[in-house]
Amino acid sequence: xxxxxxxxxxxxxxxxxxxxxxxxxxxxxxxxxxxxxxxxxxxxxxxxxxxxxxxxxxxxxxxxxxxxxxxxxxxxxxxxxxxxxxxxxxxxxxxxxxxxxxxxxxxxxxxxxxxxxxxxxxxxxxxxxxxxxxxxxxxxxxxxxxxxxxxxxxxxxxxxxxxxxxxxxxxxxxxxxxxxxxxxxxxxxxxxxxxxxxxxxxxxxxxxxxxxxxxxxxxxxxxxxxxxxxxxxxxxxxxxxxxxxxxxxxxxxxxxxxxxxxxxxxxxxxxxxxxxxxxxxxxxxxxxxxxxxxxxxxxxxxxxxx
Numbered sequence: 001x002x003x004x005x006x007x008x009x010x011x012x013x014x015x016x017x018x019x020x021x022x023x024x025x026x027x028x029x030x031x032x033x034x035x036x037x038x039x040x041x042x043x044x045x046x047x048x049x050x051x052x053x054x055x056x057x058x059x060x061x062x063x064x065x066x067x068x069x070x071x072x073x074x075x076x077x078x079x080x081x082x083x084x085x086x087x088x089x090x091x092x093x094x095x096x097x098x099x100x101x102x103x104x105x106x107x108x109x110x111x112x113x114x115x116x117x118x119x120x121x122x123x124x125x126x127x128x129x130x131x132x133x134x135x136x137x138x139x140x141x142x143x144x145x146x147x148x149x150x151x152x153x154x155x156x157x158x159x160x161x162x163x164x165x166x167x168x169x170x171x172x173x174x175x176x177x178x179x180x181x182x183x184x185x186x187x188x189x190x191x192x193x194x195x196x197x198x199x200x201x202x203x204x205x206x207x208x209x210x211x212x213x214x215x216x217x218x219x220x221x222x223x224x225x226x227x228x229x230x231x232x233x234x235x236x237x238x239x240x241x242x243x244x245x246x247x248x249x250x251x252x253x254x255x256x257x258x259x260x261x262x263x264x265x266x267x268x269x270x271x272x273x274x275x276x277x278x279x280x281x282x283x284x285x286x287x288x289x290x291x292x293x294x295x296x297x298x299x300x301x302x303x304x305x306x
Contacts, residue, residue: 049185086119169210
């Protein structure tokens with residue numbers, strides 16, 4: 001993600017010196033004991049069937065999450081699931097509880113602070129921000145360890161959040177992707193927020209191939225995108241959704257569920273079906289709605305049996 005890359009550059013952190021989830025072949029870890037391998041889930045509390053950790057999910061011992069709990073935690077798992085604006089607030093709380101000030105690295109403090117600020121819109125997202133978020137940010141700032149002041153840090157990250165400079169089509173699909181699946185793990189849907197107008201994205205020469213191949217590489221059966229606000233011929237604003245699913249019946253059920261959700265004000269864009277087969281373009285006239293309002297509609301369809 002661009003904002004992480006920008007922050008790493010500012011802190012002189014080389015990503016090649018970091019270990020990422022997909023650097024490991026977790027299939028080779030299956031035979032390890034729980035004493036040899038323990039896993040802490042951060043910012044989620046359920047391992048989906050398509051997730052790289054699915055084969056070692058029995059090794060999960062701890063959960064830190066700020067999302068509403070939708071799944072039961074396994075036996076012996078210590079779960080801290082709290083409603084805060086950023087999961088990094090929970091991580092920072094744990095760090096501040098367990099480390100002395102002289103043990104804290106300036107880079108770690110800046111990374112935590114940056115994540116909380118971008119998740120809470122610089123503590124201005126009233127619907128998300130909690131007193132815990134505010135308290136933790138104040139405590140991190142009082143340490144005076146961050147290499148950047150609050151406003152400079154937030155402004156640089158916020159600009160990077162919407163940048164797609166140097167991105168190919170596949171990068172854009174995965175920039176901030178979310179995946180949901182049905183109960184028996186047979187049908188998964190990926191959601192992508194496109195930080196580029198829909199027409200510009202679909203005009204990319206690699207857009208079609210990226211969307212089609214993404215189903216296989218991401219192990220999902222459908223893909224839904226949400227693009228920025230545009231204006232129709234009657235000067236009404238709307239956001240563009242694209243629904244891609246090779247299975248005609250499943251695709252139609254997804255579209256029916258979305259268009260039936262009155263609060264979203266979604267309708268099929270009959271004048272803009274220039275994409276390609278199995279991909280349908282929709283208009284969402286409720287411009288206040290985001291992916292967070294769309295996902296529950298599709299999730300209900302999946303859980304009820306698509």
